Amino acid sequence: MNVPIIDPLQGDFPEVIEEYLQHGNMKCIAFNRRGTLLAAGCADGSCVIWDFETRGVAKELRDKDCIAPITSVCWSKYGRHILASATDKSLTLWNVVNGEKMARVTLQQTTLHARLHPGSSTPSFCLACPLSSAPILVDLNTGSSTVLPVSVSDAGNGTTAPHPRNKFSDGSPPFTPTAATFNKYGDLIYVGNSRGEILIVDSKNIWVHAIIPISGGSVVKDIVFSRNGQYLLTNSNDRVLRVYENLLPQKFAAKELEAISSNDNEFQGIEKLKVVGSKCLLLFREFQDAVTKIQWKAPCFSGDGEWVIGASASKGEHKLYIWDRAGYLVKILEGPKEALIDLAWHPVRPLVVSVSVAGLVYIWAKDHTENWSAFAPDFKELEENEEYIEREDEFDLMPESEKAKDLDINQDEEIDIVTIEKDSAFSDSDASQEELCFLPAIPLPDVPEQQDKCLGSSSKLEDSNHSGSPFSIEAAQNGQAILPASSPLEVVGNSTAEEAVETSSLKRKRKPSAKGMELQAEKGRKPSTKIKLSGKSSKSKNKHGDGLDTNGSVLEDDVTDDYL
Template sequence: MNESLFNPFTISHPSAIQTSLVSGASFARFDPSGKLLVAGRPDGSGVVWDLDTRAAVRWCEGHVKGVTAVEYVHSQSNHPAVSIAHTCSWSRNSRFVLTASKDWNIIIWDLASPSDPPRRHATIRFDAPVVTASFHPRNSRIILALLSTGEAYIVDLRSTHRGRFELGGEDEGDEKRPIMTTARFDPTGRYAFAGTSAGTVEVYNVRTKMLVGRHRIAGAGVIKGLEFANGGRRLATNSSDRTIRQFTLPAYPTPPEPHTTGESSKLSISETELEPTHRFNDPISKVSWHGMSYSPDGEWLAGGAADKAAHKIYIWDISNDGQFASALDGGREPLLYVHWHPRGPRLASTTTQGDILIWHCPSPERWGAFAGGFEEADENVWYEEGESEFDLEDEVELAHRKKLQEDEGVDIIGGIDDSQPPTTANEVGLPDVDFEWADEEGELDHKDWRMKLIMVDGEEGY
């Protein structure tokens, strides 16, 4: 499969539907390469689509109930109501697909296996329905899972660290602990963020499983979703007050080793109230949001509206002070989820009827771009020839000038700004204990893995 090439300097936002995939799914997510797309279905199966051929290439059938995530909506009772959606997760190099289900199981599928459905790499069972789960960004053997009971666990499948660790399970206090409503790894994999029903965001160090930060978001209510821009410094939250907020995250202290005694762990917790840099909402219809997603460069934010009568996606320009850019209309079928392509201006959104809409940014063909130095003319004009424009040039002088250009030094690094001093241990070349811990025992998801394609007529290929 040839990967589509995108110019990172001309990335814009999608504006039109390119194609529609009839998948019967309520959740769809691009893989990190942007070549594949996985869809979660209510019947418990997951479907892997090849975006180049627009064909289903793998069926992950193993759950007895729907592949699920959870979305918490506001209610008048002490506990938030639950609305079921569907989710899957990709490993870093797309070899493994994770599906979580209401049947209390997480299944990790190996797409490098030659069979269809793919071989089960691992099955993790809990004591309650699993509402969302995801891979660690650096190691597919580390899983973050959220249960319907409001508990979040880090599951480590490595032999030297094997275990199931509850986040916040050792917290003590007189006040009743709020339940966790959403949980995400940050893009670096150093922290796990959890939104709660009390309108707070808790930050845990993944290596030590210790709480390093707690942020209160004024007026937010129940935190329904978390989304990070690439790099992990910007966080967007979706809450029950029907407002998407963007924050710039502070630096968190390095916690002590786990199971140490003393007061040092309590003193290292950063408890602050985050002040949003931007607020996004629909001031007219006051709709809530089913999902949100950043563009690869972090300059655009898409929000899927929970409109019961239309399929609406709102896009804001983060680079232009968060100004509203456009609203995409996908018809009368309501939206369930939205995800931005990891490499360019494309979106995937799902409808209540199970269709997956692929959005793109159409660009008109400019034939003048095929001839360097020429420009397109809107109408016929008289061309005035320059005095020496078509004169023959001395071949010896031309060859000498080309040789001088070839001898010039080439900056193969380019773009590195040495004016700003490094701020982290990783940038100055020092070891990072969190990254070293995550990289232990290696990663099975190598870049050189290949997926066997099984054709309808029985033929096989790669």
């Protein structure tokens, strides 16, 4: 769907379930950057790639070493790679084009969410959020990992380091089931902790530059950036969704943040980090259900960042809440009685895709009202009666408005059909020549058992055709249709009268009666002579089909035709 033709008065958000996708037991989903392909991780360890335009399976990525359920899938910037995390503590990088496994790394704990570095076309780093430890920055080429800080100490010279309290016996950070994400270009990492804080970490030197405290101090469960990188969405354990405005520039945000931190020498330690954080993020809006106070799951922005959507985390509910960025609840979508486990908004179109606990993927779209009336191009449909004031020259044969029009068209101007205009929905569409938008359709081969059956049946058919009468060959040479040899019409329909006489022995013979045997025993009988045994000689057949006249006599013509 083209973005400019969407009616802005109807609201570009979904309303009803359009259809659903089914392929195994799907657990998580993710769109590529253009929204043409949809990746889904399944419970059997495979990744299914759907062609979202045709709603067909374009490719299936399967690893024999991984049969554990997939917890998250993530596309690379240009859509040529997919990163999948599984419950067997593995991270697998796939090449989407040829379906080959590029890298596989096994961590110490199960990864809930994994994100590829968005700044490079050939990703080598990823951000993993394990179940019971701090987020980890993983090098997919070497397999080395770096634990990110989740808190800072206010001792000594104010340097930042992971907090030493409540460590596990193996020296890992404390239990922090929180989230982390890259910014738009991957030079900064935003980490949430169990204290209700957002830490801004430099992805190169793993240095905390700022802290943003969240009101309520609850555990941060989700952190999501909008596509344009201007807004940040957080989901906390206090049942509130918060939207922050990003005050840092999109490009070279790490250098700008370092400059802000070096220029501010008035405060030290944590106070300095909080002051710098106030110059990075600004609380824009809060979203919550004041009546039910439900927990939220899988919140995200719309493709243009104008809408915020969150799913109910209650068991057995498949409800989607949609707010506009101003904070008003505009729609509540109710789906089937199946719990929701994942959610994704289409990058360009007003479509939402949700995954239920049953493994089905539901596609939510707008409820379009079709109007097939044949109106004039300039016809305007009115909702109610309006008083119309006509122009002075509206019904003139040559209106003055048309006379005043001058043709400013330069017919000699060359039309440029080569240059591609930038899509307003993508800020860096000029740098995406190598982007993968579609996958070629590969036909699936038949099952070998079915091929053997087909070959066997065809060979039998050929044998039956070749084992037929010799007249089928002549009929084929004469351009006549060849019927199967088992058909009694082959002899009659594909042969001449002489051939029919020669092949009369192929006809089914009737069992002769006693009177017929007596007649055959007689000698000197002519074939064309009718023998009248008794009664009248009117020729007819009784209900049994025997050649008898009305008085029970046998007719010789019938005898000669049937028994000779």
